[in-house]
Amino acid sequence: MKRLLPTLWAAAVLALAACSTPARRLQSAVDEENADRAAQIAQKTPALDGERTLDVALREAAKLGRPKLVADLIARGAAPNSGKGLTPLMYAAWRGHATTCESLLAHGADANRATNKYRRTALMYAARFGNEDTVRALLAGGADARAVDWRGRDAAGYARESAHVELLPLLVGAAETSAAPATVGPAAAAAPAAAPAPAPGAMPGDEEE
Numbered sequence: 001m002k003r004l005l006p007t008l009w010a011a012a013v014l015a016l017a018a019c020s021t022p023a024r025r026l027q028s029a030v031d032e033e034n035a036d037r038a039a040q041i042a043q044k045t046p047a048l049d050g051e052r053t054l055d056v057a058l059r060e061a062a063k064l065g066r067p068k069l070v071a072d073l074i075a076r077g078a079a080p081n082s083g084k085g086l087t088p089l090m091y092a093a094w095r096g097h098a099t100t101c102e103s104l105l106a107h108g109a110d111a112n113r114a115t116n117k118y119r120r121t122a123l124m125y126a127a128r129f130g131n132e133d134t135v136r137a138l139l140a141g142g143a144d145a146r147a148v149d150w151r152g153r154d155a156a157g158y159a160r161e162s163a164h165v166e167l168l169p170l171l172v173g174a175a176e177t178s179a180a181p182a183t184v185g186p187a188a189a190a191a192p193a194a195a196p197a198p199a200p201g202a203m204p205g206d207e208e209e
Helices: 002-019 022-031 034-046 055-066 067-075 089-095 098-106 123-130 133-140 155-161 165-177
Strands: none
Touching: 002 155, 022 034, 022 055, 034 055, 034 067, 055 089, 055 098, 055 165, 089 098, 089 123, 089 133, 098 133, 123 133, 123 155, 133 165, 155 165
């Protein structure tokens, strides 16, 4: 037993160290809605996996639907349109966090920014997953209902394909009353002609957006 004690102690120390990595501390700060702590972690560890630490915190806050934390993080320097693929607004829209979408839009998020590969907007994600309150929040924030993805589908098309027909009057009406030409945000690049269609039911993050 005595011989095992040093080994057990070393294992406990390693486990404790793993629990105190910057990424885990940052997630804990987000869970606690502590923007000051997140900013302190970002000061000591400016980047995580190639992303600015504050931007990672903002994305996680958007996923969890934390509108106040979103505003606080942006006030401390998080970029509202950050993200390697999906932006914080897209994650909030996908998960149906309407109030968080409103907070992001009020603090500089681009309602019409599109993913690089498939040219999807936050409105398309909200329509795809049937989030009516989020659809309304995005439209009120300037989302263009006529924007199309790489296959020419607009938000109404996503709602139709996902059997969320209750959203069609809202989305079709918004597209018809829009006076401006359909646009997508600056992240939209020309979609590859031979790009494979995402698997049915695939969730955001399953694709290289």
